[in-house]
Amino acid sequence: MARNDPDLHWVQIRHSSYSRIGPLVQAGALQPYLGRLSGFPGAQVWRVDSPLTVQSDHQCSIAGVPLQAALHHQPSHAYCAMVAASPHFTQYAGTGELSRLLRSHDDWDPGGFAHALEATVRQGRVPLPRPVLAVPPTTYLTHWLADRSFVSRLSNGHYMLGLSYTVRYVPPPGLARRSAVGLDLGIDPLTVAHTDTGATRYFRPTSLRHVGQLPRLSADTHSLLRDLIYASGRLDGEGIVAWLNFHAHTVYAERINHMGMSTHWIHSGRDRAIHDHHFSALSQYLFASGVDFRRVAPHHTSTLCAPCFEHQGRVVYGLRAGDRFRCPACGVNLDAHANAAHNVLLRGRMLPPRGRAAA
Template identity: 40%
Template sequence: MTIPNPDRHWIQIKKASYNTVATITQQLQTTRADHLTCGPRGIATWRLSSSAEIEVLNDEQLTIHGQTIHAEVNHLPAHVYRALVQASPAFTQYPEVDHLYQQIRDGKPDWDTAQFTRSLEEIAQGGRRPDQVPRLVSTPRTYSATWHPQEFFLRVNKAGDWFAALTFTASFQRLSRSIAPVTVGLDLGLNPLTVAYTSLGESHTFSPTDLSHLDQVAGSRLTPAAQKILRHLTYASGREDAEKIIGWLNHHASRVFAERLSHRAMNTNFIQQARNLAIHDHHFSALSQYLYTSRIPFRRVASYSTSQLCACCFEKEGLEVKGELGFTTFTCPRCKTVRCRHENAAHNVMLRGLNLPPRCKKSQAG
């Protein structure tokens, strides 16, 4: 069976399962699918037979013909994660985990670190129970999805790392729309998560939810199970923050441009914390997949010097003028513009997407 317009989401498999996955590709009926170019780069890709028995057991485990594979399937966009959980009869999760999630999102001033830590350990000690209600995602109002376990792919890269692709069909139903949708350029980061600059000359900043109250919890002696739950909670919070950007774009944007990202250029903080990893996953893959589903044209542009060059001089006169960067500000020595450095970068991203104006390097220093 071929799924029309499939929405494939790749997740990295844990190293402890690499040997198991390699064995599966050798023993089960698989087909080489090296023509499948979406997702992480690899040297070989296999498609499992449509008769392969795949079950998702929890946020960290699935089975293929009874063989357990460790992978964080909760690292998926909200709508496809919901579809996965609801279509998995064997799915188990920790009860009351959604209440903990609401506590960390609410945070201060009523935060009680000791009480939260006790509740976290009690839930971890109680273990998982059968539950097909997605607990760590809000109910999407505009996106929906259906999981197709018969289209399941495995891929290995040069370094020997393994990935799995889960296939969905996704749909979008628009609830509201700006009277005059605009072109938008995005500067992607951690804090702020994103600054959007529009063709009307307006900017909008998306900031993360403050989770600093969790620092003491993370620094305490948690059991391994409690540590995993805490990582899932903070990842879910980062995902929810990032997906607010999608909601804004669906209402306001007619087309979107963003920087072409590379893992080498990204700050290591992007992958050191679960919240930041969620933002990383959004910037690299979920953003484009969401906009594809909602049929908003999206393209990435060159990211060089977007923060350092004055967008005002470039837009008005086609000049590439290097400015001075403060912690949060950009100052142009030529036109004397002082503005948020992230707004300036988003403005440059939009201009590059529109190819306006024709580039001419008349000035480098102003």
């Protein structure tokens, strides 16, 4: 993707809307697309050739045909641009305060929070073309290209909706960007960063354990709660991007797979947001802001001794027990995630320059 190409963000279309895709293709509202796209190329791709409008976090329309999709599962700058460009967008007006309460552990009142959730849902959605599930980033100026949208059918039969944006990065005052950084990506810690100056930075997700104290909720209320949980996880991930934008000129991260994501309902929304961040939002944010981002092989990053390799060129496998790592050769005893981030940095610095094949 060229630097000035639009960003493309893919969101899941709900299974209940799959039956509407075929008629849209037959009506010509979706036209076959043979070009190259980033993200989810799919087994078949169509370009949206009719007006696409957005009504809420979960619903859009193509040629007047409603589709259910997870539209709020986008990075904040894209989501906010989409909302701002959708004059008929409706949402629950009180979700901003609910988000604050969810992320706060002070005077947590599960009964009171559940009552506030139910009351918000009873009041219903109202026209409000101002984002309340996300805070617009001040360092990204984003414009939604409603006429450049796509539908993709994956090889497993699921459908995705692709939304395009132009993004311009506005550097913050006093921008530093002094370091190359290796990232160990996970759930908790969310990310550990190791810089070429030897510093280690931990990013931990906002704890949502208290959500388990909530009483049983109605289906619509539970759906709103899941949206709030996703927004909380997205906010945690974007805190990492903000730090990297200020401190890093080059970032290396593992090529991660889809294993190990929690499926417990309390954390599933948060972990989905973290998953989306690690797999796509992180790279797209850094690409837009001009930070060099590269993936490295993930194998053995948490079990190889980074100090031995950096200082002596020795490949030594250590012992990992939970979050601790111990090297039998040099005797170092340190956090396994910090050791992994250090290894990611070392592995990244050995990559050939871009455009040059490895020998």
